[in-house]
Amino acid sequence: MPPVLETRDLTIRFGGHVAVDSVSCAFHAGTLTAIVGPNGAGKTTYFNLMSGQLTASAGITLLDGEDVSGLGAAGRAQRGIGRAFQITNLFPNLTVAENVRLAVQARGRAAASLFSLWSRHRDWIDKADHYLAEVNLDGVRDTVAAALPHGDKRKLEVAIMMALEPRVFMFDEPTAGMSVDEVPIILDLINRLKARGDKTILLVEHKMDVVRSLADRIVVLHNGQLVADGEPAAVIASPVVQEAYLGQAPKAEAAHV
Structure with a gap:
């Protein structure tokens, strides 16, 4: 099955700083992917590039195989990115x-x-x-x-x-600032969207208990690069993720675990 949303070598530079560095990743219908990494890893910037809030310095974003890099946030929303x-x-x-x-x-x-x-x-x-x-x-x-x-x-x-009614749901830390009593309501909503099986869901989240409870897959960014991509338990346990969260330099090539 072809991906609903995909990035190829997606990159953005702010002056001399590369905030997202040649990230290639594909997202399919019926899956929930958590995008994690330490502060400053480029997670929200990557979201902003995919949803059209920022314009890439290089690389492309595809929706249903069509290059939507020339569309802004409103145009991408009309095509089904929420x-x-x-x-x-x-x-x-x-x-x-x-x-x-x-x-x-x-x-x-x-x-x-x-x-x-x-x-x-x-x-x-x-x-x-x-x-x-x-x-x-x-x-x-x-x-x-x-x-x-x-x-x-x-x-x-x-x-x-x-x-x-988008086809792609992008949640950027949806439980941030919520009380303990409020969090389950949002998590239940996301779980119900996932259970429908026809939506592509992306989640940026710092809370690993939330990630474990929701994600089918984890993508890890560190210093703007994709450093790990795979099944949650294996990714969380992998040395490359442990190194990233400890602030040490991970391997340059993504670990698919």
Whole structure:
């Protein structure tokens, strides 16, 4: 089966610093890949390159075999790449329900009338309410997004991404800043997306217990390079990962374990 998302020699330089260095990796439908590595390894930058927030210095990103390197974030989102950020990305002055309804309506190809009267669009309202219930936010549907606690803002961002119905879900530290009680809700959501078997899910995460519970595969970045790629238990136990997390220099060639 061909990959849904793929990078070939993807590279970005900031002045003399190479933040992502010739990373080639393929991601398939029905799998959840965790991208891990020490601070400064290039994980979020790699995400930004794949989702179009940054423009690569070299290399390409392919979606369904088509080079989408010339598309920005909006163009890639329209093609089916969904992205949740470390820092929430919401309409702060709209209510919780309005944030999700806009995503539902955008998915319905009605971008020209995003602020039209909602009561005329019962199906959009019902869909939005469904996604709010999925993340346990139906009880605060009329609250302005800016007034939500951090954990609820993260859940709202996930609801928005789900409402856009992407084929690729990219989660950048989805549990960051959440309380112990809130974390299981997001992990359960991601598990349910994975169980559908038709989504390609990428996860940047520092918490190894989260990685172990969710990932089918782990990709390790260190100093912008891909240094390990394989089944979770083997990757976590491998010398190259131990060296990377201890801050020592790993082997230049990726270890497939």
